[in-house]
Amino acid sequence: MKCPFCGHDESQVVETRLSEDNTSIRRRRQCSACDKRFTTFERAEVTMPAVVKRDGRRVDYQRHKLRESVNLALRKRPVKTQDVDDAIARIEVRLLSQGSREVPSHQIGEFVMRELQNLDKVAFIRYASVYRSVDDIEAFKLLIDQAHAEGK
Known part of the structure; x- marks a missing residue:
């Protein structure tokens, strides 16, 4: 996952939990280069009709x-x-x-x-x-x- 602040390609997952609506996984990440934290969401990809x-x-x-x-x-x-x-x-x-x-x-x-x-x-x-x-x-x-x- 690219850091949105510096563009570095590597980050570490600091915390993982279900999102509030229980439809995705919320991950807090920390950039390996600049040490800034950011949040990503992982959601299952489904094809709607x-x-x-x-x-x-x-x-x-x-x-x-x-x-x-x-x-x-x-x-x-x-x-x-x-x-x-x-x-x-x-x-x-x-x-x-x-x-x-x-x-x-x-x-x-x-x-x-x-x-x-x-x-x-x-x-x-x-x-x-x-x-x-x-x-x-x-x-x-x-x-x-x-x-x-x-x-x-």
Whole structure:
């Protein structure tokens, strides 16, 4: 591992532990040349399935798009960042556990709605109203009833 400070190729691992989200290994390293310390993360490389859009296009899965979508629904809501990280991790586990090389985008949307329903009812309604193209008050009322009924 190259030192980010001096570029030297050798460093020693001083400490190893699981990351906070238990999905990677955090290593503290010390450069053999300049003695400065830095942190690296080791994560298993997995191939996420391709996303099949409604129009049939296939695109690479992009974690940041999922996070942006969830964060937009949760905007100004009292939900901890760790809870959001955990929800995204659960969605990704579901995607990987299917074992498919492709996943329809609507299935990801359903996974997001399930997680948002558990995190924050208002965020669930925000997301679901856009995702399901709710355009009248009766459809909105059904969403609210669904959020209330499944929250019990």
